[in-house]
Amino acid sequence: MNKIRVVHYINQFFAGIGGEEKADIPPELKEGFVGPGMALNKAFKGEAEIVATVICGDSYFNENLEKAKAEILQMIKSQKPDLFIAGPAFNAGRYGTACGAVCKIVKEELGIPVVTAMYIENPGVDIYRKDLHIVSTGNSAASMRKAVPALVKLALKLVRGEEVGIPDKEGYISRGIRKNVFLEKRGSTRAVEMMISKLKGEKFLTEYPMPNFDNVEPNPAVKDISKAKIALVTSGGIVPKDNPNHIESSSASKYGKYDIEGVNDLTKETYETAHGGYDPVYANEDSDRVLPVDVLRDMEKEGFIGKLHRYFYTTTGNGTSVDNSKKFAAEFAKELVSDGVDAVILTST
Numbered sequence: 001m002n003k004i005r006v007v008h009y010i011n012q013f014f015a016g017i018g019g020e021e022k023a024d025i026p027p028e029l030k031e032g033f034v035g036p037g038m039a040l041n042k043a044f045k046g047e048a049e050i051v052a053t054v055i056c057g058d059s060y061f062n063e064n065l066e067k068a069k070a071e072i073l074q075m076i077k078s079q080k081p082d083l084f085i086a087g088p089a090f091n092a093g094r095y096g097t098a099c100g101a102v103c104k105i106v107k108e109e110l111g112i113p114v115v116t117a118m119y120i121e122n123p124g125v126d127i128y129r130k131d132l133h134i135v136s137t138g139n140s141a142a143s144m145r146k147a148v149p150a151l152v153k154l155a156l157k158l159v160r161g162e163e164v165g166i167p168d169k170e171g172y173i174s175r176g177i178r179k180n181v182f183l184e185k186r187g188s189t190r191a192v193e194m195m196i197s198k199l200k201g202e203k204f205l206t207e208y209p210m211p212n213f214d215n216v217e218p219n220p221a222v223k224d225i226s227k228a229k230i231a232l233v234t235s236g237g238i239v240p241k242d243n244p245n246h247i248e249s250s251s252a253s254k255y256g257k258y259d260i261e262g263v264n265d266l267t268k269e270t271y272e273t274a275h276g277g278y279d280p281v282y283a284n285e286d287s288d289r290v291l292p293v294d295v296l297r298d299m300e301k302e303g304f305i306g307k308l309h310r311y312f313y314t315t316t317g318n319g320t321s322v323d324n325s326k327k328f329a330a331e332f333a334k335e336l337v338s339d340g341v342d343a344v345i346l347t348s349t
Helices: 037-043 059-064 065-077 095-109 123-128 139-159 187-200 281-285 293-302 322-338
Strands: 003-012 028-031 047-054 083-090 114-121 132-138 230-233 239-240 258-259 269-271 307-316 343-347
Touching: 003 037, 003 065, 003 139, 037 047, 037 139, 047 059, 047 065, 047 139, 059 065, 059 095, 065 095, 083 095, 083 132, 083 139, 083 230, 083 293, 095 114, 095 293, 114 123, 123 132, 132 139, 187 281, 230 293, 239 258, 269 281, 293 307, 307 322
Parallel strands: 003 047, 003 083, 083 114, 114 132, 230 307, 230 343
Antiparallel strands: 028 047, 239 269, 258 307
């Protein structure tokens, strides 16, 4: 019996090429396994074999999406695989979205089983969970030992054409797909049993989990806007020219803090957007369209507001994880409070 042919996709970091400074490398194809592919190959126990590895920089993929997908698809197709695996990406946002995008196009164009693995808060999960199976992992590569066996187990099930069970048993993230099944106990009985367990404070597993939305209580209104210090925060990616802090265009891992003391207008010579999720032309022509410094300066002069805070905070919201967003806000909110800011205007795209 011939071994199952597997092609594996990884980014520049897991290929051992480099970190963010090498994130712009274009796709390349290498024979055999590379990096985490060694652990995957070993876990196959001879039933399957990684015949080739596709490597691509996270920035290159997300900034050249259609071109990168086409290039990578041809590389994968040339190897005539039976199975395609991407990652694991853990909580690396740009890597996760790349793994999901490549899996989706391989599944659609080549018609072979695909599987990847990510942390639940990776933005790639929300984008691609309905299109493919995503094995659940920890939030960092420290969970690689647990991720690999789960990834291999599910991958082999898919390529063998075996029936895949429910997410909790198989280890993949719920895809939001409901299936009718027959059980020994009728629905009303199961519902009552769950209710009794809940009343007793015992553990129970709901059959229809509800989405968990984060509710934020609004602050009281500003009492006197004419005396208030107003700060600007944006997820629209507005940065000084040439993006000095190298904020990523997608799935940002950082934010920037920039001084606008004495700045009355964000000109195209001095500011631009780093955001990769919308057409940047109009924002680059006049960044005030996303971050309205010019209008707030006029309001400041007219006495409509007390003062515009001298710093603004910026990141890119494109694919950025909720976890990172909360972390950014928790950090700079302390500074805003310490600086006596009364209100914040948060702009997007």
